[in-house]
Amino acid sequence: MSKLRTAVLALIAAALAAASCGGRPAQQADLILTNAKVVTMAADAPRAEALAVAGGKIIFAGGRAGALRLRGQATRVVDLGGRMVLPAFQDSHIHLVTGGVELGLCDLNGLRTKDQVMAKVRDYAAAHPGAAWVTGGGWDLPLFPQANPRKEDLDAAVPDRPAVLASADGHSAWANSRALALAGVTRSTPDPAGGRIERDPGTGEPSGTLRESAAGLVDRFVPDLGPEDYIKGLRAGQTLANQHGIASIIEASAGPALLDAYAALDRAGELSVRVLASLHVNTDRGVSETGRLTELRRRYAGRRLKATAAKIFADGVMEPHTAALLEPYVDRPGDRGTPLLEPEAFDALAVALDRAGFQIHVHAIGDRAVRMALDAFEAAGRANGFRDMRHHIAHLELIDPADIPRFRRLGAAANFQALWAYADPYITDLTLPILGPARSRWLYPIGSVARTGAVIAGGSDWSVSSLDPLQAIQVALTRRGPEDPPGEAWIPEERVDLTTMLRAYTVNGAWLSHEEGWRGTLAAGQAADLIVLDRDLYAVPPSEIGRAKVLLTLLDGREVFRDPALVF
Numbered sequence: 001m002s003k004l005r006t007a008v009l010a011l012i013a014a015a016l017a018a019a020s021c022g023g024r025p026a027q028q029a030d031l032i033l034t035n036a037k038v039v040t041m042a043a044d045a046p047r048a049e050a051l052a053v054a055g056g057k058i059i060f061a062g063g064r065a066g067a068l069r070l071r072g073q074a075t076r077v078v079d080l081g082g083r084m085v086l087p088a089f090q091d092s093h094i095h096l097v098t099g100g101v102e103l104g105l106c107d108l109n110g111l112r113t114k115d116q117v118m119a120k121v122r123d124y125a126a127a128h129p130g131a132a133w134v135t136g137g138g139w140d141l142p143l144f145p146q147a148n149p150r151k152e153d154l155d156a157a158v159p160d161r162p163a164v165l166a167s168a169d170g171h172s173a174w175a176n177s178r179a180l181a182l183a184g185v186t187r188s189t190p191d192p193a194g195g196r197i198e199r200d201p202g203t204g205e206p207s208g209t210l211r212e213s214a215a216g217l218v219d220r221f222v223p224d225l226g227p228e229d230y231i232k233g234l235r236a237g238q239t240l241a242n243q244h245g246i247a248s249i250i251e252a253s254a255g256p257a258l259l260d261a262y263a264a265l266d267r268a269g270e271l272s273v274r275v276l277a278s279l280h281v282n283t284d285r286g287v288s289e290t291g292r293l294t295e296l297r298r299r300y301a302g303r304r305l306k307a308t309a310a311k312i313f314a315d316g317v318m319e320p321h322t323a324a325l326l327e328p329y330v331d332r333p334g335d336r337g338t339p340l341l342e343p344e345a346f347d348a349l350a351v352a353l354d355r356a357g358f359q360i361h362v363h364a365i366g367d368r369a370v371r372m373a374l375d376a377f378e379a380a381g382r383a384n385g386f387r388d389m390r391h392h393i394a395h396l397e398l399i400d401p402a403d404i405p406r407f408r409r410l411g412a413a414a415n416f417q418a419l420w421a422y423a424d425p426y427i428t429d430l431t432l433p434i435l436g437p438a439r440s441r442w443l444y445p446i447g448s449v450a451r452t453g454a455v456i457a458g459g460s461d462w463s464v465s466s467l468d469p470l471q472a473i474q475v476a477l478t479r480r481g482p483e484d485p486p487g488e489a490w491i492p493e494e495r496v497d498l499t500t501m502l503r504a505y506t507v508n509g510a511w512l513s514h515e516e517g518w519r520g521t522l523a524a525g526q527a528a529d530l531i532v533l534d535r536d537l538y539a540v541p542p543s544e545i546g547r548a549k550v551l552l553t554l555l556d557g558r559e560v561f562r563d564p565a566l567v568f
Helices: 001-018 064-069 096-102 114-127 149-159 177-183 213-219 227-243 256-266 282-301 341-357 367-384 406-410 425-435 446-451 467-476 498-505 509-514 544-549
Strands: 030-035 037-039 050-054 059-064 076-079 084-087 088-095 134-139 161-167 172-175 195-199 206-212 246-254 276-282 305-313 359-364 392-396 413-416 457-459 530-532 550-555 558-562
Touching: 030 064, 050 064, 059 064, 088 392, 088 457, 088 498, 088 509, 096 134, 096 227, 096 246, 096 256, 114 134, 114 149, 114 161, 134 172, 149 161, 149 172, 149 177, 149 206, 161 177, 161 213, 172 177, 172 213, 177 206, 177 213, 195 213, 206 213, 206 392, 227 246, 227 256, 227 550, 227 558, 246 256, 246 305, 246 359, 246 509, 246 550, 256 276, 256 282, 256 305, 276 282, 282 305, 282 341, 305 341, 341 359, 341 367, 359 367, 367 392, 367 406, 413 446, 413 509, 446 457, 457 467, 457 498, 457 509, 467 544, 498 509
Parallel strands: 030 076, 037 084, 088 246, 134 161, 246 276, 276 305, 305 359, 359 392, 392 413, 413 457
Antiparallel strands: 030 050, 050 059, 084 530, 161 172, 172 206, 195 206, 530 550, 550 558
């Protein structure tokens, strides 16, 4: 063979070798996870037994031998002993900063009796004698008759200073006499627009409970929190989120104070969740809000923070009759609740926000509010063209069956808080009696929406309820309480399967954030946002899913939480 021919063949071989590996040597992994049950959520290769990570990205998902070929001298190789690996969770509706702030205030979340609530308020007040106000919240409405706590009870617990405590759902406030007096709220004070002052039926005096905008009558006198309070709250909130496998969120309602906290941690490289902030819309300002929101969107564009969504509150909540219904409440003939903006104004606002490129995020509880939101999305599409905006509605407690197919037709996502979809006292004591059986069949119709092919997303609304995605997933499968044993499902037709709910908290969450191109699945090239669980969710009964524990959470391949039980 001539030297020329030998040289030519060598060049061809080198070119072929370069082409086969992308023109550069195979990348060595920083981390390899082996002996794992990997659920990738990728349609073409849904399962794997090993992953390799480098530079914050997945570089391999497949068999053990293939992963180990990427091992270098500095590679950390971890045998997971058959544990489950998933893409990291996204909570698509959460109040992360204010929930974290609440942890340091008079935190009443999770208390199960009125006596427990009263004891916690007394103990908090005694432990904070220098606080000018006693604030916080998290009390559950069913703990009090007609969901209406009395000022006299709060007076007994906090007699020396004003106190105001928000309900768990954030739509009511409980004030003592000192707070009401300081705010000038008396029997002659009219109900504000969009709100209601609960009154003693005998005297007409304020009873102590303020609904919706009426809470603002007192809240405006509460001393403002400072920037450090919000940053401290965010640190506490994101730590808790990471412990539950959450590495991405959609902030449910943000103004400048919350955005400043997110931006501060983002600039410092300390933000351990990806954040899509939904900018709070002042609906009283109508379409003129668009300019202000556009400036906020520009100002708060960061590395892990973007503020590209706009949040509209369409109604209140069911229990105090502030949700907007198509037909009247059973116990209040003629009362359908009052939407927080009229349909014409809603449509005009949606058109303006959609035209300005905002993703619209709507709070809607009642079937009338849900229909108004879908109508507004449709109006925006007709005016601006039906683009890939991914507008979505959160909560969706009651949907009229005629509106269920519209989510898919409009390309809108159904953002359910599945942890609420069982017969707890909110449902049995406060909701079923005011809706009646026919409408109650359509409470939290997750299965019906999923069967249309619409995108289902999962969120917690924390601190309204637990932010643990595994508990919410369990309830969606069982339609029973997270601590209930196996048994009869509440509205069994609305149960969904495990894969549907895992998608809701992973790849669908990434889609809702317009980021499915680079995260949300465990495939080569995707961000190494992943979690390790202590058990295979597909191998345990649905009623035990909520007992699973997150052992490791990675964001961009970096450890943001590790349980001491996972040693490597």
